[in-house]
Amino acid sequence: MTEVLSQDEIDQLLTAISTGDMDSEDTQQVADRKNIKIYDFKRPDKFSKEQIRTVSIMHETxxxxxxxxxxxxxxxxxxxHVASVDQLTYEEFIRSIPSPTALAVINMDPLKGSAILExxxxxxFTIIDRLFGGTGEGSKVNRELSEIEQSVMESIIVRILGNMREAWSQVIDLRPRLGQIETNPQFAQIVPPTEMVVLVTLETKVEDVxxxxxxxxPYLTIEPIISKLSAQYWYSSVRRGATTENLNILRERLATIGVTMVAEVGSMNLPVRDVLSLTQGDIIRLQNTRVTDxxxxxxxNRPKFECRPGVVGSKxxxxITKKLEDVQQDDFEELTVEGEEE
Structure with missing residues (x-):
């Protein structure tokens, strides 16, 4: 494969040829020279630039x-916001963070192993101060968390992990769980010191702090899905749209959402003065409503069924007696308007 010369090498060649200091054979030798890339076996690059870019996009979300x-x-x-995404050894990461600090060990189900959120x-301490009713002003506190403070941070981290699950949803249905919170980085040895990790650094600002x-x-944790961390897979998964798998996932998530249901006996209009004068025992006559209706x-707020009252046990x-979707929604609006006018 033809090597691409740098601009300095091209300038030197042109100068040497113009002055006659270099013949064609020397020029060919320079062109045949191969660039040497230094490789550190102690720190092997296990993540490609494309994979690092995909990780960055995920964590921007x-x-x-x-x-x-x-x-x-x-x-x-x-x-x-994401400041940088780098790959380094786990030992270098541990040495780069302060002690004590809030260091959460995260179980990365269904992936094997754990990750760390520091x-x-x-x-x-700014977050804790805000939650305790303070102004959230930064303080140069350098101590371990108390049990109460640790409990408060656990709730914050659990909320953050919910955001992480959503950000990773295009790649895997991640279910991150908080394992424990450590304050001394030396006690959080989740992988060997020489193991490569990808480090996502997020610049965080709370008010002025x-x-x-x-x-x-760790690479060992993310290795099973490393092939999915490519731009081609990422954008294709975004474009897949409403596939059967995505629809099933959507149905499962919607199935757990609470919906308010109201059985409406009837309705009527009352002036505010009549509402304020209501007392126990008063009878309100509903408009256009019979006992048998x-x-x-x-x-x-949308009528969906007709029903009749009753009891089941002590409740x-x-x-449900009829489904109202067969009737046009406009018909209900007309009935409502007519009832109000009467």
Whole structure:
């Protein structure tokens, strides 16, 4: 394969040829010279540039979700963004973080092994101060977390892990779980010191306090899905759209969402003065409603079924008698308007 010369080498060749200091044979020897790439066997590169880029894109989504969730929980201005994504040895990562610090060991189910989420002490104590009712001003506290403070940080980390699951959803249905919180980095030996890891550094700002969050993922943990960390797989998974698998996942998630259902006996309009004068024992006469009429079962604010009241055991219940989707929604709106006018 033809080697590409640098600009300096091209300039030297042109100068030498123009002055006659180099003949054609020397020129051919320079062109045939191969570039030598230094390779450190103690720190082998296990992640390609494309895979590092994909990891960065995933955690940019994670950073946006975390910014929103922390801002809502702390009722304060929070900003999180990806500063860098690097690969290094686990020993180098452990040496780069302060001690003591808030260091959460994360179980990366269904992947094997664990990862580490490290939160800078300045950010940790600012979050705790905000949740305890303080102003969240940064303080140069250098101590281990108390049991109460550790419990507070556990709830914060659990919320953050929910954002991580969503950010990884295009690659794998990750179910990260908080294992434990350590304060001394030396006690968190999840892999051998020489093992390669990918380190995602997130710049975090809470009001005027700035710090770092570091997410460390060992290569052994991420190895089973390393082939999915490519731009081709990433963008193809985004474009897949409504596949059967995605629809099944969507149905499973929607199945757990709570929906408000109301069985409506009837309705009527009353002036505010009449509402304020209501007392126990008063009778309210409903408009256009007879005793034999069915009740309307609403899901949210939309009528969906007709039903009749009854009991099941010791509980009040309704029995669905008719599905209202066969009737146009406009018909209900017309009935409502007519009832109001009367």
């Amino acid at each position: 994670f950073a946006r979700l975390t910014t929103t969730s922390l801002s809502a929980q702390l009722r304060s201005l929070v900003h999180v 939160i800078d002490p300045a950010i940790t 700035e710090g770092m969050m570091n997410f460390c993922i 069915p009740m309307v079962l609403k899901i949210g 009040v219940a309704v029995q």
